[in-house]
Amino acid sequence: MSTWTPSELQRERIAYRRARARRSTLIAVVSSVVLIALVAVGIGSTPGWPRVRATFFDFHRGWEALPIVAQGLWLNIRVMLICAVLIVIFGMTLAIMRTLRGPIFFPLRVFAAAYTDVFRGLPLLLVIFLLGFGVPALQLRGLPNQAVIWGGAALVLTYSSYVAEVFRAGIESVHPSQRAAARSLGLTYRQTLRFVVLPQAVRRVLPPLLNDFVSLQKDSGLIAVLGVIDAIRAAQLETAEDFNFTPYVVAGLLFVALTIPLTRLTDYVARRQGWYGGGGGPV
Amino acid sequence: MSLLSLRGVRKVYGENVVLDGFDLDVDAGECVVLIGASGSGKSTLLRCVNLLETVDDGVVELAGVDITDPRVDADKVRSGIGIVFQSYNLFPHLSVLDNITLAPIRVHGVRRDVARGRALEMLERVGLADKATAKPDELSGGQQQRAAIARAMVNSPQLMLLDEVTSALDPELVGEVLDLLRELKSEGMTMLLCTHEMAFARDVADRVCFLHQGRPLEVGPPAQVLDAPHEPRTQEFLRRIRT
Numbered sequence: 376m377s378t379w380t381p382s383e384l385q386r387e388r389i390a391y392r393r394a395r396a397r398r399s400t401l402i403a404v405v406s407s408v409v410l411i412a413l414v415a416v417g418i419g420s421t422p423g424w425p426r427v428r429a430t431f432f433d434f435h436r437g438w439e440a441l442p443i444v445a446q447g448l449w450l451n452i453r454v455m456l457i458c459a460v461l462i463v464i465f466g467m468t469l470a471i472m473r474t475l476r477g478p479i480f481f482p483l484r485v486f487a488a489a490y491t492d493v494f495r496g497l498p499l500l501l502v503i504f505l506l507g508f509g510v511p512a513l514q515l516r517g518l519p520n521q522a523v524i525w526g527g528a529a530l531v532l533t534y535s536s537y538v539a540e541v542f543r544a545g546i547e548s549v550h551p552s553q554r555a556a557a558r559s560l561g562l563t564y565r566q567t568l569r570f571v572v573l574p575q576a577v578r579r580v581l582p583p584l585l586n587d588f589v590s591l592q593k594d595s596g597l598i599a600v601l602g603v604i605d606a607i608r609a610a611q612l613e614t615a616e617d618f619n620f621t622p623y624v625v626a627g628l629l630f631v632a633l634t635i636p637l638t639r640l641t642d643y644v645a646r647r648q649g650w651y652g653g654g655g656g657p658v
Numbered sequence: 659m660s661l662l663s664l665r666g667v668r669k670v671y672g673e674n675v676v677l678d679g680f681d682l683d684v685d686a687g688e689c690v691v692l693i694g695a696s697g698s699g700k701s702t703l704l705r706c707v708n709l710l711e712t713v714d715d716g717v718v719e720l721a722g723v724d725i726t727d728p729r730v731d732a733d734k735v736r737s738g739i740g741i742v743f744q745s746y747n748l749f750p751h752l753s754v755l756d757n758i759t760l761a762p763i764r765v766h767g768v769r770r771d772v773a774r775g776r777a778l779e780m781l782e783r784v785g786l787a788d789k790a791t792a793k794p795d796e797l798s799g800g801q802q803q804r805a806a807i808a809r810a811m812v813n814s815p816q817l818m819l820l821d822e823v824t825s826a827l828d829p830e831l832v833g834e835v836l837d838l839l840r841e842l843k844s845e846g847m848t849m850l851l852c853t854h855e856m857a858f859a860r861d862v863a864d865r866v867c868f869l870h871q872g873r874p875l876e877v878g879p880p881a882q883v884l885d886a887p888h889e890p891r892t893q894e895f896l897r898r899i900r901t
Contacts, residue, residue, distance in 0.1 A: 379678075
């Protein structure tokens with residue numbers, strides 16, 4: 376109501392809370408500055424620092440390497456985007472396969488379970504080697520033998536198993552009463568899954584899913600081992616010229632810059648869904 | 659002096675004014691029952707008293723201390739108030755006994771064996787002595803709610819807040835919970851509760867308070883408020899829930 380004006384006491388309380396908030400901000404600023412200064416002084420005073428700085432943090436060398444590394448990063452981004460789409464499709468398929476009911480689907484269930492068991496356990500690097508060097512060595516006709524495609528395939532195979540488990544957890548977290556309600560309305564198993572279960576499941580697992588994609592962005596750098604010139608490989612080539620490691624640092628910074636927006640998106644989605652405890656008041 | 663005193667309490671959610679300058683006093687040993695339509699602010703009032711909500715204006719005093727002052731230690735205030743929720747809110751991963759001993763051990767620093775002894779005594783009182791090791795989902799609704807009351811009571815609170823504690827129960831289970839509350843009342847526990855059980859309100863309340871549009875519209879002994887209300891709004895509310 377517009378007629379209400381805060382009482383003297385309430386104004387005092389608001390002022391007090393504001394003062395507390397200001398104090399908190401001040402403490403945060405001071406403690407941050409002190410910590411950063413301590414770290415800077417601590418590292419700067421080590422005997423080897425001038426050398427480390429010359430080898431890893433050479434600004435001019437970094438600036439020189441930036442366009443080449445950034446070009447490599449563009450490959451990472453394309454690999455990441457294409458793989459992400461395929462991973463969602465495969466992951467979802469595997470998750471649905473694993474939650475199918477009825478004896479006729481037994482082989483599908485076993486396949487999905489075995490697949491996730493194997494590919495969650497296998498180190499990604501090994502899968503990349505197997506596909507990247509092993510498949511082209513078979514010399515089968517009609518199969519592409521570009522390293523980037525097999526590297527991407529390895530990413531898709533491995534990450535599909537992670538994402539399948541995330542989806543499965545989401546599907547199983549939807550309360551059985553939801554299925555009962557949907558089936559009682561005459562929806563078929565498929566319709567129930569599509570219109571009732573999956574929408575709730577996907578919404579619920581979106582934050583951990585985005586987490587996996589942040590991780591995928593970084594792991595897309597692993598395909599460098601196949602000789603593909605991505606950001607990491609480009610940095611390596613640059614480094615090989617003069618043994619200055621700054622290009623690696625540049626690549627690292629670019630990866631961080633790439634993952635930060637996705638991380639923030641994850642936070643935003645999580646908060647909007649009340650993952651951080653909604654409706655609790657000041658408790 | 660009253661144990662609990664609310665003066666001009668205001669609580670707003672966005673545009674919605676839930677409590678609009680609410681005044682109420684509860685004496686030590688008194689049982690005040692809040693009634694009113696859904697959304698009239700009964701639960702919000704209880705949550706404000708327990709500091710689960712921050713009031714937007716006004717004062718809540720417990721034993722003469724302004725607990726709405728932002729400088730007070732909310733955890734300390736809350737540990738002296740017992741609250742029981744409509745949906746029990748027992749911790750599903752803990753046994754009934756561990757639910758009850760959690761706060762005494764972790765908050766009040768009671769020794770484990772002492773806390774267990776006290777919890778068992780409390781379970782005996784609420785008639786659940788044989789359920790100490792059970793998990794909440796192995797109990798009926800009435801048993802869960804009695805366990806929740808035991809959990810709130812074990813800290814010997816000065817004040818008990820009860821938020822629609824029988825609303826989620828089957829009619830046949832309501833009785834066992836209400837019997838327990840009657841017993842607490844007879845032992846002199848100060849209680850502020852909201853309920854839709856008018857028969858219970860009449861039986862246990864020293865005073866009944868009818869909430870309307872964020873204010874206590876009518877306050878008085880149950881015989882007056884429930885049987886001969888002055889206010890037309892109170893009359894209408896009582897007529898509607900009786901039919």
